[in-house]
Amino acid sequence: xxxxxxxxxxxxxxxxxxxxxxxxxxxxxxxxxxxxxxxxxxxxxxxxxxxxxxxxxxxxxxxxxxxxxxxxxxxxxxxxxxxxxxxxxxxxxxxxxxxxxxxxxxxxxxxxxxxxxxxxxxxxxxxxxxxxxxxxxxxxxxxxxxxxxxxxxxxxxxxxxxxxxxxxxxxxxxxxxxxxxxxxxxxxxxxxxxxxxxxxxxxxxxxxxxxxxxxxxxxxxxxxxxxxxxxxxxxxxxxxxxxxxxxxxxxxxxxxxxxxxxxxxxxxxxxxxxxxxxxxxxxxxxxxxxxxxxxxxxxxxxxxxxxxxxxxxxxxxxxxxxxxxxxxxxxxxxxxxxxxxxxxxxxxxxxxxxxxxxxxxxxxxxxxxxxxxxxxxxxxxxxxxxxxxxxxxxxxxxxxxxxxxxxxxxxxxxxxxxxxxxxxxxxxxxxxxxxxxxxxxxxxxxxxxxxxxxxxxxxxxxxxxxxxxxxxxxxxxxxxxxxxxxxxxxxxxxxxxxxxxxxxxxxxxxxxxxxxxxxxxxxxxxxxxxxxxxxxxxxxxxxxxxxxxxxxxxxxxxxxxxxxxxxxxxxxxxxxxxxxxxxxxxxxxxxxxxxxxxxxxxxxxxxxxxxxxxxxxxxxxxxxxx
Numbered sequence: 001x002x003x004x005x006x007x008x009x010x011x012x013x014x015x016x017x018x019x020x021x022x023x024x025x026x027x028x029x030x031x032x033x034x035x036x037x038x039x040x041x042x043x044x045x046x047x048x049x050x051x052x053x054x055x056x057x058x059x060x061x062x063x064x065x066x067x068x069x070x071x072x073x074x075x076x077x078x079x080x081x082x083x084x085x086x087x088x089x090x091x092x093x094x095x096x097x098x099x100x101x102x103x104x105x106x107x108x109x110x111x112x113x114x115x116x117x118x119x120x121x122x123x124x125x126x127x128x129x130x131x132x133x134x135x136x137x138x139x140x141x142x143x144x145x146x147x148x149x150x151x152x153x154x155x156x157x158x159x160x161x162x163x164x165x166x167x168x169x170x171x172x173x174x175x176x177x178x179x180x181x182x183x184x185x186x187x188x189x190x191x192x193x194x195x196x197x198x199x200x201x202x203x204x205x206x207x208x209x210x211x212x213x214x215x216x217x218x219x220x221x222x223x224x225x226x227x228x229x230x231x232x233x234x235x236x237x238x239x240x241x242x243x244x245x246x247x248x249x250x251x252x253x254x255x256x257x258x259x260x261x262x263x264x265x266x267x268x269x270x271x272x273x274x275x276x277x278x279x280x281x282x283x284x285x286x287x288x289x290x291x292x293x294x295x296x297x298x299x300x301x302x303x304x305x306x307x308x309x310x311x312x313x314x315x316x317x318x319x320x321x322x323x324x325x326x327x328x329x330x331x332x333x334x335x336x337x338x339x340x341x342x343x344x345x346x347x348x349x350x351x352x353x354x355x356x357x358x359x360x361x362x363x364x365x366x367x368x369x370x371x372x373x374x375x376x377x378x379x380x381x382x383x384x385x386x387x388x389x390x391x392x393x394x395x396x397x398x399x400x401x402x403x404x405x406x407x408x409x410x411x412x413x414x415x416x417x418x419x420x421x422x423x424x425x426x427x428x429x430x431x432x433x434x435x436x437x438x439x440x441x442x443x444x445x446x447x448x449x450x451x452x453x454x455x456x457x458x459x460x461x462x463x464x465x466x467x468x469x470x471x472x473x474x475x476x477x478x479x480x481x482x483x484x485x486x487x488x489x490x491x492x493x494x495x496x497x498x499x500x501x502x503x504x505x506x507x508x509x510x511x512x513x514x515x516x517x518x519x520x521x522x523x524x525x526x527x528x529x530x531x532x533x534x535x536x537x538x539x540x541x542x543x544x545x546x547x548x549x550x551x552x553x554x555x556x557x558x559x560x561x562x563x564x565x566x567x568x569x570x571x572x573x574x575x576x577x578x579x580x581x582x583x584x585x586x587x588x589x590x591x592x593x594x595x596x597x598x599x600x601x602x603x604x605x606x607x608x609x610x611x612x613x614x615x616x617x618x619x620x621x622x623x624x625x626x
Contacts, residue, residue: 004073004076005297005298006294007073008070008073008074008076008077008297009290009293009294009295009296009297009298010290010293010294011066011069011070011073011293012066012070012073012293012296012297013289013291013292013293014062014066014069014293015063015066015067015069015070015293016066016139016142016289016292016293017062017066017286017289017290018059018060018062018063018066019059019063019107019111019135019139019142019171020167020170020171020174020289021055021059021062021175021178022056022059022060022063022111022114022115022138022175023114023132023135023136023138023139023172023175024171024172024173024174024175024176024177024178024179025052025056025059025175025176025179026056026114026128026131026132026134026135027132027135027136027171027172027175027176028052028176028179028180028183028199029124029128029131029132030128030129030131030132031132031198031202032176032179032180032183032195032198032199032202033048033052033179033183034124035191035194035195035198036048036183036187036191036192036194036195037049037191039187039188039190039191039194040187040188040191041188044186044187044188044191047186048182048183048186048187049121049124051182051186052118052179052182053118053119053121055178055179055182056114056118056131057115057118057119060111060112060115063108063111064108064111067104067107067108070104071091071094071095071104072087072088074098074100075087075088075090075091075093078090078093078094099144099145100145103141103142103144103145106138106141107138107141107142108138110134110135110137110138110141111134111135111138113134114131114132114134114135114138115131117130117131118131135171136168139167139168139171139175140164140167142163142167143160143167144160145296146159146160146163146296147159147163147221147296147300148161148162148163155220158216159216159217159220162212162213162216162217163213163217165209165213166210166214166217169205169206169207169209169210169213170206170210170288170289170292172206173202173203173206173207173210173285174247174282174285174288174289176199176202177278177281177282177285178282180195180196180199180278181278181279181282183195184196184271184274184275185275189262189263189271192262192271192274193259193262193263196254196255196259196262196274197259200251200254200255200259203251203255207248207251210244214244218237220302221233221300221301221302222234222237222300222301223301223302224306224382225314226306226308226313226381226382227301227302227304227306227382229306229308229309230306230307230308230309230382231301231304231306231307232299232304233295233298233299233300233301233304234301234306236291236294236295236298237295237301239291240288240291240292240295243284243285243288243291244288246284247281247284247285247288250277250280250281250284251281253277254274254277254278254281258273258274258277259274261273261274262274305380305382305383306382306383307379307380308377308378308379308380308381308382308441310377311376311377312374312376312377313374313375313377313381313382314373314374315373315374315375316373317375317437318373324372327369327372331365331366331369334363334365334366335362335363335366337358338358338359338360338362338363339359341355341356341358341359341362342355342356342359345359378441378442378445378449380442380444380445380448381439381442381445382439383439383440383441383444384440384441385440385473385476386473387470387473387477388502388515389477389480389481389499389501389502390477390501390502390503390559391501391502391503391554391555391556391560392503392555392559393473393474393477393478394474394477394478394481394501394555394559394562394563395478395555395558395559395562396471396478397471397474397475397476397477397478397479397481398478398482398558398562400467400471400474400475400478401413401475401478404463404466404467404475405430405475407419408420408423408427408460409427409428409430410427412431412482413429413430413431413479413482413483414429414430414431415427415428415429415430423459424453424457424459425453425459427460430479430482430483431482431483431486432483433487433495433496435479435480435483436480436483436484440473440476443476443479444473444476446460446462447462447463447467447472447475447476448462448463448472449462449464450462478562481498481501481559481562481563482562484496484498484563485562485563485564485565485566486565487565488564488565491586492564492586492588492589493585493586494584497583497614497615498563498583499582499583499584500514500522500576500578500582500583500584501514501556501559501560501563502514502515503550503554503555503556503559504556505517505524505548505549505550505556506548506549507546507548514548514578515582517546517548518580518581518582519580520544520545520546520580521543521544521545521546521577521579521580521609521610522545522546522547522548522576522577522578523537523545523546523547523548523575523576523577523578523602523606524548524549524550524560524575524577524578525547525548525549525550525574525575525576526549526550526552526557526560526571526572526573526574526575526576527550527551527552527572528552528571528572528573529552529572530572530573531572531573531590534547534549534575535599536599537602537603538599538600538603540603543603543606543607543610545606550571552568552572557571560574560576563584564576564587566587573589573590574587574588574589574590575587575588575602576588577602577605577606577609579610579613579614580610581613581614583614585605585609585614586605586609588601588602588605
C-alpha cells in the first residue's frame, strides 16, 4: 500500500466519519434527546439543542471538505502527470461524468437538506425525523461505491444490501456517540442516565447487525484465514476488527458499569467517568471508520494471492485417518466432558471452581494432540492458479514437461526418469491419486523453490530462475490433467472430479469461452477427418444439450486428449459430457470406424449426470478453472 493510497483512503474515511456523525446526531435528536430535553430545565435544554446544532453544522462542513479532498484524490488517480494542476483540471470530469461524482453530489445535497433545520434552529419534531431520514440516505449511498455493485449478480445484490445495513448501523451507533456525549455533559443526571439507557438499547441492535454483516462481508471478500492474514485488505480488516472488539468492550463497560453508577447517584465522579469512556469510544469509532475508508480503497482479499506467514497450517484431513480414529474419539470425549463441566459451573455458580478443575484437566489432555491438525505450509500455500484450467495452458505445460521434469519423473511422470537412480530419494510419482491432496500453492512453491530434505539436502531443484510464473502454473495444469487422464476407466469416468478445460468454441456462429456456457449440459465432440460433424441427438423432453466441436490440431483437441488419456490420433469421434457446473462426467468413444456412438448411450449418461451432481472437491486445494 503506497502513501498515496493511504491518504486517499483516509480522506474517504474522514468524509464518511463526518457523514455518519451528522446522521447519528440527527437520529439522536429524533429518538434519544427528546426524552432528556423534557426532563431538563429550559437553560440546559437550550444548551443541548444549541450544541447539537453546532455538531451537525460542523459535521456538514467537515463532510464537504473531506468530500472535496476525496474528489481531488480520485482526479489525481486519473491523470498521468500526477500534478496538482492536472488533477484540478480533471475534477469537473470526475464530478460530472463518473458514477462516483454522481453519488458525491447526491450525498452532499442530502446532507445540506438535512442540515437546514439545524441551521434555522428548528431541529425538533418532524424536522429532526426528516433530517435523520435524509442523512441516513446519504450514508446508505456509500454502498453504491462498494464492492457489491462492482461484483454484480445475486451475490453482488446481497453484498450491497449488507453494506447498506452495515453503514446505517455504524452511523446510528458510532455517529451518535458525539451527540450522546453532549447530552451527558449538559443534561441533569436523571436526563443523562435516561439518554444513556435509550442509546444502549439502540446500540445493542446496531452491534447485532454489525456483527452479522461483518461475518457475511468477511466470508465474501476475504474468504479464509489466509486472506485475512496474508493480504493488505485482510490486515486492514484485522485492524478494523480489533477496533470493533474494543468498541464492544467500551460499550459493555458503559452499559453495565458506568451508566448504573451514574443512575445510582455517584454524582460528578460517575458523570466524569462516563464522559471519559464515551469520549474514548468516540475516538476508537472514528479510527474504525478511517480503517473502513482504507478497506474500500484496497482490492478485496478474494482477488489477491495471500502470503502465508506461518510454517504450518490447519488441516482437518487427519480427522478421517483410520489409524488415528481412536485418538480423535478420545479427544472428542474429553472435549464433551469439559463442555459439560463448564455447563455445570454456569448452573451452580457457587463454588463453580469445583467443576472447572476437571474441565481444565480434560482440556489439557487434548492440547498435545492439537499438533496432529497442523501440516507444513509455505508462503504460497494458499495461492490460487491465476491462469485458469485452460486448454492452452495444458498444452504449453505438456511442452515444458519433457525438458524440465522428465529427466527425474520420467516421460509419463511415474518417477522413473533416467536420473531417478542417482537421487538419494526416489522422485514423486506424479500419476498417483495423492497429487490431488496437494494445493496449487504448495506445488507452485516446490516448482519455483525446490524441495529440501530434513537434513537440508536439496531433493528437487527449483525452476524460478528458468521458468516464469506463468510457465510454472502451466506445468501444474498439465501435471493435473495428465494425472487425471490416466484414471479414466474403461467406462469413461474420471477417478477424481475435474473441470472441463476451458477453450474458445463456436456456438450458433459465435465464438465463446467454454466456461461461459456453464449452466448448460454440454456435448463436446471431437470432429476430425473421419467424423466430419457431430451426429444429431434425438430430442428428449426436458433434456436440453448444447453441442460444441473440437477441431483437430487445436489446443482444445490436444488438451482433451491429455485429460482423457487418449492419444490425439484416436480422439476423432470421441464425445465428452460436461455437466451444468462445468465438470467432466463421461468420455464416450465411437462404436466403430466412421460410426458415431449410439446416441442413446450419450442421452442416458446425460440423464445420470443430472440426477447425481458431482461432490466438488475443496477448491482451496485444487483451484481449477477459477
